[in-house]
Amino acid sequence: MSHNGWLKDSNVLAKDAYRLKNLTNLEMFFGKIVHELIEKILKNFLENDTVPNEDSLNKIIKNQLNQGFWESMNSKLLWEMKPKHYTMFHEIYYEGKLMSEKIEEIKYRLNVCMKHFLASHTFQEIQSRNKTEVFEFEQFRSMKWNGIKVFIVMDMVYRDLENNKWIIVDWKTGKASDEDRGQLALYAKYLKDKFKLKDFSEIEVRNEYLLEGFHKTYKLTRHDIENINFVFELSNEKMSLLLEDPIENKPLDLENFEKTIYESKCMRCNFKELCEMY
Numbered sequence: 001m002s003h004n005g006w007l008k009d010s011n012v013l014a015k016d017a018y019r020l021k022n023l024t025n026l027e028m029f030f031g032k033i034v035h036e037l038i039e040k041i042l043k044n045f046l047e048n049d050t051v052p053n054e055d056s057l058n059k060i061i062k063n064q065l066n067q068g069f070w071e072s073m074n075s076k077l078l079w080e081m082k083p084k085h086y087t088m089f090h091e092i093y094y095e096g097k098l099m100s101e102k103i104e105e106i107k108y109r110l111n112v113c114m115k116h117f118l119a120s121h122t123f124q125e126i127q128s129r130n131k132t133e134v135f136e137f138e139q140f141r142s143m144k145w146n147g148i149k150v151f152i153v154m155d156m157v158y159r160d161l162e163n164n165k166w167i168i169v170d171w172k173t174g175k176a177s178d179e180d181r182g183q184l185a186l187y188a189k190y191l192k193d194k195f196k197l198k199d200f201s202e203i204e205v206r207n208e209y210l211l212e213g214f215h216k217t218y219k220l221t222r223h224d225i226e227n228i229n230f231v232f233e234l235s236n237e238k239m240s241l242l243l244e245d246p247i248e249n250k251p252l253d254l255e256n257f258e259k260t261i262y263e264s265k266c267m268r269c270n271f272k273e274l275c276e277m278y
């Protein structure tokens, strides 16, 4: 629906959908800040050999959270005009406030995530410079799969030179889930194709759980790879059925999209305003 919604002469529905697509929530916003900060810390370490202290990092995150909250409360008009440049929390847009339990949860995450990052297996390993080679972060932002551009964000890729392994790292600021491994299988497929690796056994995938302070490293099985191929083909097929013009990525009219029967999903949905309007 949000197709071309960023253009001045788009229709109202596309503009509204694009705007709402850019709503965020407290957990997502926190995760984004932490990911961006970790990338900066790693780049800075690789260039200057410096490691910041935990307090200074927590302060940066806290300031950005406050800024996001302030913008959500006070800059609605600016956000409506430039939704990518300003922050609007889903909770504030729809409810006018943040729930106190959510604020407490984010305060807890703020207290532990950077501590766990600094002590993480990955960051410790990166600091043994002669044993690792870190790849530029920017080259892992999107991939092509059977001619289709897929936007992925691989947090980090490096080589363990001692054991001749490629390591894909994903930083998690939420709780561990069963789906974490599947997402990493998609990244591994991309890496294997991009660097023409002989086999998946050359790759290890790792989730670093910053909230809980542990990591899980896996080798992918044939089942993981078959599963990710299947899931990708299936979701691609489903999406194609909802497009009027696949080349232009133009969707069918709104009435072709069925509403969910699960009301709990609607509570968290960015687009619920449109559902009520159209």
Ligand code: SF4
Binding pocket: 258, 259, 260, 265, 266, 269, 270, 271, 272, 273, 275
């Ligand atoms: S039916 Fe619910 S989940 Fe689906 S678009 Fe509408 S509000 Fe969102």
